[in-house]
Amino acid sequence: MARQVKDIFDALTADHDRHRILLKKLENADASPDERMNLFEEFTRELKGHASAEEQALYSVILAKPDTTDKARHSVAEHKEIEDMLNHLATVDIASDEWMEKFEDLRDEYIHHIDEEEEELFPAASDVLTEADEVHMRSVFQRRKTIEKAQAEVTPIAEPEH
Numbered sequence: 001m002a003r004q005v006k007d008i009f010d011a012l013t014a015d016h017d018r019h020r021i022l023l024k025k026l027e028n029a030d031a032s033p034d035e036r037m038n039l040f041e042e043f044t045r046e047l048k049g050h051a052s053a054e055e056q057a058l059y060s061v062i063l064a065k066p067d068t069t070d071k072a073r074h075s076v077a078e079h080k081e082i083e084d085m086l087n088h089l090a091t092v093d094i095a096s097d098e099w100m101e102k103f104e105d106l107r108d109e110y111i112h113h114i115d116e117e118e119e120e121l122f123p124a125a126s127d128v129l130t131e132a133d134e135v136h137m138r139s140v141f142q143r144r145k146t147i148e149k150a151q152a153e154v155t156p157i158a159e160p161e162h
């Protein structure tokens with residue numbers, strides 16, 4: 001694998017590892033509602049920024065390649081599900097048991113998503129990428145992640161419920 005390909009997947013996986021740490025902090029039942037709200041807002045901006053930049057850098061490229069179209073479509077559909085879950089969670093009282101139940105559903109869905117990306121999607125993608133793709137993906141992800149995260153909002157939307 002060329003160094004630049006490794007770099008883009010390393011950058012995506014480093015983000016995932018940051019998200020795993022945020023999930024652990026959000027699981028802490030001793031956190032005050034204010035602490036939890038700050039963590040949830042950071043988590044929401046991180047995930048929305050990451051997913052958008054990942055779509056612009058990686059999924060746009062591998063959707064176009066027949067060998068990875070199905071896998072990429074599946075993963076982008078999960079991004080939409082996760083965004084809906086984040087937006088729904090933002091409508092629930094953060095101090096309630098209901099919030100923690102719905103958070104745990106979101107956590108399980110997100111862990112499934114990033115494990116699948118790392119174990120199946122990234123290896124499949126690395127098989128079909130050209131040198132030009134690698135250069136494009138690396139520059140797009142770094143640039144867009146910064147912009148998308150800054151623009152991402154905590155957006156309470158009551159429906160659909162998961």
Ligand SMILES: [Fe+2]
Pocket residue numbers: 051054075079113117
């Ligand atoms: Fe993703």
Ligand SMILES: [Fe+2]
Pocket residue numbers: 012016050054114117
């Ligand atoms: Fe990802």
